[in-house]
Amino acid sequence: KKCVWKLCFISMLGYEVDFGHVQFISLLSSTKFREKFFGYMAISLIFRPGDEFLMLAVNSIRNDIIGPFNAAQTLALAAVSNMGGNDLAEALSGDVQRLIVSPLESVPSYSLGQNAENEFRNKSQLCKKASICLLRLFRTNPECVILDEWVMRLAKLLEDRDMGVVTSILSLLLAFASYSPPIFEPLVPYVISVLTRLVVNRTCPADYLYYHNPSPWIQVKCLRFLQFYKIPEDRTQVDLLQDIMSKILIKTEVSESNNKSNADLSVLFEAINLVIIYGSECPAQLRDRTADLLGKFISTKDANIRYLGIE
Numbered sequence: 001k002k003c004v005w006k007l008c009f010i011s012m013l014g015y016e017v018d019f020g021h022v023q024f025i026s027l028l029s030s031t032k033f034r035e036k037f038f039g040y041m042a043i044s045l046i047f048r049p050g051d052e053f054l055m056l057a058v059n060s061i062r063n064d065i066i067g068p069f070n071a072a073q074t075l076a077l078a079a080v081s082n083m084g085g086n087d088l089a090e091a092l093s094g095d096v097q098r099l100i101v102s103p104l105e106s107v108p109s110y111s112l113g114q115n116a117e118n119e120f121r122n123k124s125q126l127c128k129k130a131s132i133c134l135l136r137l138f139r140t141n142p143e144c145v146i147l148d149e150w151v152m153r154l155a156k157l158l159e160d161r162d163m164g165v166v167t168s169i170l171s172l173l174l175a176f177a178s179y180s181p182p183i184f185e186p187l188v189p190y191v192i193s194v195l196t197r198l199v200v201n202r203t204c205p206a207d208y209l210y211y212h213n214p215s216p217w218i219q220v221k222c223l224r225f226l227q228f229y230k231i232p233e234d235r236t237q238v239d240l241l242q243d244i245m246s247k248i249l250i251k252t253e254v255s256e257s258n259n260k261s262n263a264d265l266s267v268l269f270e271a272i273n274l275v276i277i278y279g280s281e282c283p284a285q286l287r288d289r290t291a292d293l294l295g296k297f298i299s300t301k302d303a304n305i306r307y308l309g310i311e
Helices: 002-012 021-028 033-046 052-066 070-083 086-105 114-140 147-157 163-179 181-200 216-226 235-251 258-281 284-297 303-310
Strands: none
Touching: 002 021, 002 033, 021 033, 021 052, 033 052, 033 070, 052 070, 052 086, 070 086, 070 114, 086 114, 086 147, 114 163, 147 163, 147 181, 163 181, 163 216, 181 216, 181 235, 216 258, 235 258, 235 284, 258 284, 284 303
């Protein structure tokens, strides 16, 4: 493994590494974590989609993905996410999808204490990595996923109590929806529910508060998803959405902290985009507020804000 590590360093310096590939693959099947780790590091750095040696590693990667060991599964998922490629998408997408779905289909654990919490964390970590891995494979080969099967699965995952799972699933949902928007329109109420939790109720774990703003990156993803669709027909959903948009458009203020301002403005600009897309169907109060904000943005001294406002 030390020699493989040196080959990785040589590759990182820009030199071509055209030997040792068989040794990389042999490390993948090791039962020792450090050896397996070095093997995955090597193939992630040196192998490229289409390499003949990569196909020799597929069986070892698949054995780790479907295996019982959480550490080996996460190493394999990270490596697949880094490499991508049509060959890996065709060979492994089914196994990766099963990893995301398995927590939904498993019998809930009623054990108490530290073991239950560890089990929850392991499942959440696996679900996050599998979601991002599937996103990479889907971008490489959209045909590897049957989108119709994912509507209700994603609906359940959007209600997960782990915010890391929610943000990973939203990235996957955005990719799916951009490819085929009509299929995922039933998930609009679920996304509005996530926004209500964060913007209106401000219910968010402390780890996901960014300058007192509840998970702005999740808010941005939710607003981008809503931009694929018209304003909801259900009056309850419209009222919830109006409450969300009012809080974002009316109560967002410029802060002295650049980091806080950047986070708040990222959410604000996506809200403005949503109002523009809804057009005349959007309540007049929100349209008027949007016009006022755009007027301020294009007259500000900050060049980045002015460019975004003009756009």
